[in-house]
Amino acid sequence: VQFELYDTLAQRGKDDQLARLQRLQPAPGQTSFTRQQVPMGLGHAVWCARELVGDEPFALLLPDMIMQSEKSCMKDMVELYA
Numbered sequence: 001v002q003f004e005l006y007d008t009l010a011q012r013g014k015d016d017q018l019a020r021l022q023r024l025q026p027a028p029g030q031t032s033f034t035r036q037q038v039p040m041g042l043g044h045a046v047w048c049a050r051e052l053v054g055d056e057p058f059a060l061l062l063p064d065m066i067m068q069s070e071k072s073c074m075k076d077m078v079e080l081y082a
Contacts, residue, residue: 002033002063057081 009018
């Protein structure tokens with residue numbers, strides 16, 4: 001989760017939402033993030049991560065798409081891919 005979101009929630013006094021996000025944050029080393037400095041589309045976002053990803057499988061998660069289910073959507077994807 002990006003610093004800007006944490007900072008904005010804190011500045012607006014949205015402590016409940018901030019605490020919820022902090023509980024959901026993955027442990028260090030479980031995920032990697034990269035930023036697209038200029039909004040040039042989804043393909044460009046993937047291109048920006050090319051050095052990080054290399055030839056390994058990866059998942060692109062969009063921060064404005066929240067999916068909730070009993071079983072993790074990502075787990076389903078990994079099981080199908082593996």
